[in-house]
Amino acid sequence: MGTYKIMIVDDDPHICEIIQVYCEREGFISTSSHSGTEATKLLASFEPDLIVLDVLLANENGIDWCMNARSRTDAPIVFLSSREEDEVKISALSYGGDDYVTKPFSPGVLMAKIKAHLRRVSTGRREQLLELPGLTLDFYAQSVNTGSETIFLSKKEFSLLSYMAQNVNRVVSSDALFQLIWGMESLEDTRTVAVHISNLRKKIEADPANPERIITVRGAGYMLVARSPLQTRT
Missing domain, CATH: 3.40.50.2300 (Response regulator)
Incomplete structure (x- = not known):
């Protein structure tokens, strides 16, 4: 080797x-x-x-x-x-x-x-990065860089974030996230998605009570919003 x-x-x-x-x-x-x-x-x-x-x-x-x-x-x-x-x-x-x-x-x-x-x-770590405005996901280290710090996530948290990142600025339903990450045979239910989203917000949001990155779309699901700093101010 x-x-x-x-x-x-x-x-x-x-x-x-x-x-x-x-x-x-x-x-x-x-x-x-x-x-x-x-x-x-x-x-x-x-x-x-x-x-x-x-x-x-x-x-x-x-x-x-x-x-x-x-x-x-x-x-x-x-x-x-x-x-x-x-x-x-x-x-x-x-x-x-x-x-x-x-x-x-x-x-x-x-x-x-x-x-x-x-x-x-x-295999080369550079191939395992996903860069978005204000966020860089590292699939090798299971971490996310927000520009000011690198945050390490649990496997489930990273799976949630990476799936939403691949569907950035689009609504993803709780059911879709649950079935993709936990699977149909899991003993959990979709409420566990909300728990993990809450944990994610605590790690990557400046103000988890008023999230700007992972927003809830009532009745539809969640959306990862990736905007440049200039877009965020407007």
Whole structure:
């Protein structure tokens, strides 16, 4: 697959050693750190292509580290954790993580996931951007840039926003959004669309109570409005 650089952040030296052995077998260059502070310094000097990150570092939270690291790197982040609760997994993936592997883990499965993410990296990130006036969607990082900041979204939030972005300035019904993203067999109902739209507004609207980007068209659905700054003022 070529020479890629893998950074492992885990406070267990034994786990770091195991992953590094498997990385070497694949021809990857790897390094490890055992704390978030050390990892932040290493991030700048090593410039990894992918990061394997423990959720629970000694006296630190790996998810918080991931959130902060996202302003410095676009590298895929694969979380490792002994925590299996859904809320932990959701937080990890919502705040910048790309994958989640629970401990104890199979090194072979972990390497397969690492190689899959590296293949996506190699396709070229520039092809995975959708630019609109005032908004840029990054399909690789599952983020949106509003011009002033980059915001990382959950999978469902990004799916909603990206579909509306591909139908920009057009009304999309709640039923269409629900069927596309949740599917006909989902145990949820269309009310979950409204919940996720509300969460999206909190993240990308200057005033979520008076949205200007994602507006509600009463009786019809929602519309993503993309206007240039000049158009917004008029």
